C-alpha cells in the first residue's frame with residue numbers, strides 16, 4: 001500500500017522578553033520554503049527533512065511537503081503569522097495517512113502559549129486518532145500535555161550543540177512505518193516538575209542530561225519504551241508550561257511509561273541545581289588580556305563567546321561593547337562575528353570594496369544594553385549576498401544552503417568584522433569563510449553564541465572562553481507574568 005505522509009518543519013524559539021515580534025518576514029529571512037521549493041533544498045542533506053526524504057524512498061511513501069519554515073529565535077510570533085504557517089502546513093495534511101514533522105517546541109504565538117500543541121491538535125483532528133503523528137523537537141522545547149496528547153511520539157534531539165536531527169528523524173520514520181504496518185499503537189505521556197530551569201540548561205556532554213539520555217536510550221534498546229525524550233526547556237519563554245520535561249512513548253498501555261517519566265523527572269528535580277563546570281566565564285578585560293598575550297605566534301585561535309548577546313536565544317545580536325574593547329586593545333589577527341546591522345551593510349555597500357569610510361555600527365536595537373552604536377573608520381574588505389553552504393555539524397549545517405542577507409566584512413586595525421543583515425548566532429565556520437575571514441588562521445575569534453558554536457569551533461580553538469558583555473541574554477532579573485508558581489528557583493518549594 002502506498003501511504004501518503006505529511007512532512008515539513010516549523011521552527012521557532014520565542015524569547016518573549018524581546019521587544020521585536022516575529023513575523024513572516026523573519027521566517028522568510030532565515031528560510032521559508034513552500035511545496036516544490038523544498039526537495040532541491042533539503043534532499044541529500046543531513047537535516048531532519050533530508051532524513052524524511054530518504055525514509056520516504058525506503059518505505060515507499062509519497063511525501064506531502066507543504067512547508068519548511070524557520071526563523072531565528074526572537075520575540076513572540078504574531079497571531080497572523082502563526083495562522084498563516086498553520087494554514088500552509090495543514091493544507092498539506094489533507095488525505096495523509098501520517099505525519100513525520102520537525103518542530104522546535106518553544107514557539108509562543110500571540111493567541112497561543114503553546115502553538116506546537118495547537119498545531120498538533122489540529123493535525124490530530126484532521127488525520128484521526130490512530131494515524132501516526134511523530135514530531136522531532138529541539139531539546140530546549142517547552143513540552144506540554146497538549147503536545148504529548150496529540151502526537152504519537154515526540155523525539156527530542158539528544159545533543160547540544162544539536163547535531164542529530166537527521167538520526168532522530170530516522171528514528172521517527174521507523175516508528176511511523178511500524179504504526180502503518182499495524183505493529184504498534186504508540187501513546188506518549190509527559191512528566192514535569194515545578195522547575196523553570198534545570199537539567200544543566202540541556203548540556204549533553206556530562207551531568208544529569210547525559211545520565212537521563214543514556215538511561216532513556218537503554219530503555220529504548222531493551223524495548224521497555226519506544227521513545228524517551230528529555231527536554232531542558234527554554235526559560236526565556238514566559239508561559240505557563242515552561243521548563244524541563246520527560247516524555248515517554250510506549251506501545252498501548254501507558255502505565256510503565258508514566259512510571260519511567262516520573263522517575264526521570266524525580267532525578268531532574270534532585271539534580272536541578274547542577275551546572276557544568278566546564279564553562280569558564282571571565283571578564284571582558286581578562287579575555288582581552290589572554291587574547292593579547294597569546295596572539296603572537298598563535299597557530300590556533302582563542303575563541304571568545306559573547307554570551308550576553310546570543311541571537312540563538314533571541315537576543316538582538318548587535319551589541320558592541322566587546323568589539324569596542326577589542327578595538328581599544330588593538331588586537332591583531334582577530335575576528336569578530338558578527339554584528340547584525342542591515343543599515344551598516346548598506347552603508348558599506350555605498351563605500352565600496354577596498355575603500356575606507358565612517359560607519360555607525362550596531363547598538364541600534366537596544367542601545368541601553370551591551371553598548372550603543374560604534375562609530376568606526378573601516379575598510380570594506382568584502383561584500384556578499386550572504387548566501388553560503390554550511391557543512392558543519394550543527395543544525396544550520398549538514399550541507400544545506402543558508403543566507404544571512406547582504407553581508408560584508410570590514411577591517412578596523414587588526415580586526416576583521418562580519419556585518420550581517422539578519423541576526424544569527426555563529427555556529428559554522430562557513431559563516432566566517434564566506435565573507436573572507438579565515439577562522440583557522442586567526443589568533444582570536446570573538447563570536448555571538450552561547451553553546452552551539454562549540455561543535456564547529458572547539459576543534460579548531462586553542463582555548464574557548466565565555467564573556468558576558470551585556471545584551472538581552474545577560475543574566476539580569478526577568479519579570480515573569482505567565483509562568484506557573486511556585487516554581488524553582490524563584491520560589492521556595494518542598495516536594
Ligand SMILES: [Zn+2]
Pocket residue numbers: 138139140162
Ligand atoms: Zn536548542
